[in-house]
Amino acid sequence: ETGVTQTPRHLVMGMTNKKSLKCEQHLGHNAMYWYKQSAKKPLELMFVYSLEERVENNSVPSRFSPECPNSSHLFLHLHTLQPEDSALYLCASSQTRVVAEAFFGQGTRLTVV
């Protein structure tokens, strides 16, 4: 148990669906992150929130939309995804955005059909 909880653990969705991934951290951290892990590729940073303020990441398609309503919760809203978006999506948190150990959740395995 890392103190970072992700739900659901598994998700299958059609390309026209809308779904959301949820992340909750119980560590009192100020920074939260979404990463994408695809087969045979390194983990890729998608979004960063620090003190509930989003740090832009222009390389992520607009069909992925993050939301951080408070410092403990982070969502990733998904709509009109493509099959190549199938991956393990990992949430992480750290005390600060700069110099701190990162703690990861168990991930959501997303399959787009």
Next chain:
Amino acid sequence: KQEVTQIPAALSVPEGENLVLNCSFTDSAIYNLQWFRQDPGKGLTSLLLIQSSQREQTSGRLNASLDKSSGRSTLYIAASQPGDSATYLCAVKSGGADGLTFGKGTHLIIQP
């Protein structure tokens, strides 16, 4: 742009052996380096964090070293056990960058 490389990509050794996993990074301006373990289909478990001012960190049978000037880190696992089988990931926090930059990992199998 920071790049992280891990060698070897895969390693299979008999139980009881000591082993070394390697990580290199291209930009030495880092804040810290973190080693993780990932079991199949699961999230990442933090093993060791080395700050840029430190040379090594130890936790149980694990020892990680950092040579920032040469852009290298090693993870030493002593007296390996079948339960150590997993993918080991190296990640760096670089100055001016958000989040961590990861290597592709070393897939480790410890044979009983």
